[in-house]
Amino acid sequence: MSRAAHLAVLGLALLTGFQAHAQADKIARLQPIEQSPLQIVTTVNFVTDLVQQVGGNRVQVEGLMGAGVDPHLYKASAGDVRKLQRAHLVFYAGLHLEGKMVELLERLPKAIAVTDAIPRERLIRPPGGFGGQYTYDPHVWFDVTLWKLTVGRVRDALSKVDPPGAAYYRANAQAYSRRLEQLDAFIRQQIARVPAQQRVLITAHDAFAYFGRRYGLEVRGLQGISTLSEAGTRDVQQLADFIVQRRIRAVFVESSVPRRAIEAVVAAVRARGWTVAVGGELFSDAAGNPGTPEGTYVGMMEHNTRTIVSGLLGRSL
Template sequence: MTDKQRWLSVLSLLILTTCLFPQARAQQDKIAQLQPMRQIPLQIVATVNFVTDLVQQVGGNRVRVEGLMGTGVDPHLYKASAGDVRKLQQAHLIFYAGLHLEGKMVELLERLPRAIAVSDAIPRERLIRPPGGFGGQYTYDPHVWFDVTLWKLTVTRVRDALSQIDPAGAAYYRANAAAYGRRLEQLDAFIRQQIAQVPAQQRVMITAHDAFAYFGRRYGLEVRGLQGVSTVSEAGTRDVQQLADFIVQRRIRAVFVESSVPQRALEAVVAAVRARGWNVVIGGQLFSDAAGNPGTPEGTYVGMMEHNIRTIVSGLLGRQL
């Protein structure tokens, strides 16, 4: 091999590496470049409320976390206010979900050196990327938290960032992260146990938008959403009619609305199904892109997931658990 050929081989490898792993490497660089802070508690800003909960679980009493998006807020559509921008600029550290979940805030978050995308802890080969992709800005499905084993990986991202900016608390963060990791393992086992109650042929889940693909893949359900991965574009009449046909053909008993998505479109599906002579009911409300109210069990990640699985199983079986 000539010197020129060797140089071209090295250049090709560098280009390939840059194309395959730019985000993960950029995020690692962000953590490595964080400067230690002496002020405790650390002033943290998070975007969606289950990320807020994640940071609080790991950070404990060494952090003060302020969430930008509360109960019922759709992160796909959220626009940062002037007050939000000030909070982001003043924070010691910022955590966000990533993978373009925070659609209208992505450019701002990616420019901030102290903003960490927790989903960059997840290997890209474990993300859902169907043939043809999702279109638009979504290379991958961003709803990774619905697979508890994937969400558990984000704990290390938070732990490492907090330890970098607060070395004196590193042992504390490691202990909290390990304890929370064990809690997530218990949650994963609980969800699998609950799903086992539903006969295989009844494990079909209809929701307002396509947020539960990771949940379906991990826990063995067929999942259909009326809208796509994002809620930016509304479902049309054709979408409603096609989903209604599917529900009638499969004799599905229940569909599920979501706390952060208006339910009128799914109500149109229910009406279209009943017009075809089949009775389908709204089986309950799920937390999808936002957790519940602060101070309630559903206001935490674990609580929202436990609520969801109980609601899903009850709806599919047609009885209260």
């Protein structure tokens, strides 16, 4: 390794260590709050679900972003800012998922990024990076073993501001961690039903890299990791060529991303003499509606898994 490259790696390591330390200090600086239930504000709805799972009846959680909301594009309103300021604690995903709210959240002492619990060496950071603000791919929840690490961070923050509830939060965190272990096993078993050569997942934007790495699928996204980027005609044509060459049966739309780009790919494939189906709708940057199975993180992941397996096999499960 050249001296310049060595210094660059060292600088990145120091910066990453500094950022992790700074975020850890956020929890250390939290003060106990003598009020029940705790008033919590969250950003994306699967973070809302995470906090509810750990906090149980000792917290009251309000999420800013509901089903179908794209966190890459979401802008905080004046009302959102007031909610953030009044909350006892704020939990957000981090890794710049909430792209237009990053500066606001990072400046807020009581705002905790749940993904800071994940060692940076386990994050996806291809050579050259993603460009722009994304040093790492933020879509870590698609690897259940990584998302499980966030449970402890929520537990620790809640316990710090509510010491009498520490044992309760610890029990909830342990129970939910066991449920996530079961979920991880379920996904691995279901994906194993698809022949290896058919395990190609094509979606509207590049949100499923962690899912592919953990569960053994080749993943292609028409757009980049952020929906701020737009797919052009060349992107559509190249992806259509890939689908025809690999004889892929299904592509997938996403609940928080417009369908038109994937529909353009389907049309381009048809023009080449091959037929590819829309295998179903996946939840990517947002879970489903409250009160539905897909409105929880576990339900979202189970739905996605069944939809992917069914689409790739070309039959209902």
